[in-house]
Amino acid sequence: MNQFALWCEGRGLSFLPASPDTVVLYVDEEAGRLRPSTLKRRLCGISRIHRLLRHEDPTRDDDVYLAMRRAQRKKPERPRQALGVKTDLLDTLIAACTDDLIGLRDEALLRVGFDTLCRRSELVRLRADDLTTNVRGNFSILVRRAKNDQTGQGRTAPLSTKTSECLRRWLKQTGIERGPLFRPVYDDRVLQRYLDPVVVSRVLKKLARRSAAAEDARTGVSGHSLRVGAAQQLTINGNGILQIMRAGGWRSVAVVARYVENVDLDLWT
Template identity: 70%
Template sequence: MRVGFDTLCRRAELVALRAEDLAGNERGNYSILVRRAKNDQTGQGRIARLSSETSALVRRWLGKTGFKQGPLLRPVYQGQLLQRYLEPVTISRVLKKLAERAHAAVSTEQNVSGHSLRVGTAQQLTLNGHDVLQIMRAGGWRSMAVVARYIENVGLDLWS
């Protein structure tokens, strides 16, 4: 789920990520091409950058699996890693299970969805002091109004 958080991907975008679209930078972190998005129907794509921690996890994953191309995230069935893409609904199910394991309040757990990574990242970036234009660029948003809806409930304490 770290890849989803770092990339601000919707669940369909997340499951469509490909191993061959990863690129390393001089600091040893990865970036990845998000080929198509809901608001990018022509498929121009955007580059999403991964944090050092997520890059290390992806590097370990690639080392263990040997993937060089095809789906970055894949389903496991009866202990076997399948050579196909995950279904988008799987992201929602995994997030709900993680919320349950974290002993989240029932109301929180029920509201967790595949979009929670995108909303949560936008809110965390706001709390970290990033401005709306930076968040828009990172998430591929074209409308400031949409980002404003995502971050409107962030509890900023401007006087601390």
């Protein structure tokens, strides 16, 4: 909204409330400089401020919609996808974990993130008291809230045998029974608080630099890599779209299709 206000002031136009014609002019002019995703984010800010102040929302006008369509045609873009951590890269990263408490925490974090397909914000909010033992003797865990589950209905994610064994070692060494499952470790002490979501990215990048992973893996991993890679691995393993949607908590087939579009499948063998 601040960027829009500065743009309007430079042209002697009213920005609050703004007219649809002003917003159309803004989109058409900035489309040559900004990506469509940036423009969309700007419009969200303009819309939100107008609605909070009980003004009519100028971004809902049909002319603004058509201006955004023009901007998207001018600069077509595909969403950039994080490098997927599939099982082979996951094993490489786990092999780079140290033998101390931080290394055990990092291994458990990677294994649980891969098995649950959690976003990094969901992964760091997991709780030890939400672990249950399933009929196979392995852990399952409740993912309480997700980006597309704001009401907190949650979903239950099963964990593999290796992940359950690793998690049991982490819980035994730390004495964690309730509260945050993954916690900061300083001087071999476990703090009584949740990890920051950015730690997931830092752990992946740290292990990638330390490991024998290829250069693209060392530079391409991010906090979203576990979710992307797990979806791709499920596709490689022959799971159907509904199984993958259930595993990752997706509600849209189109979104899952984007996650797995880079999977190298030989369809003609």
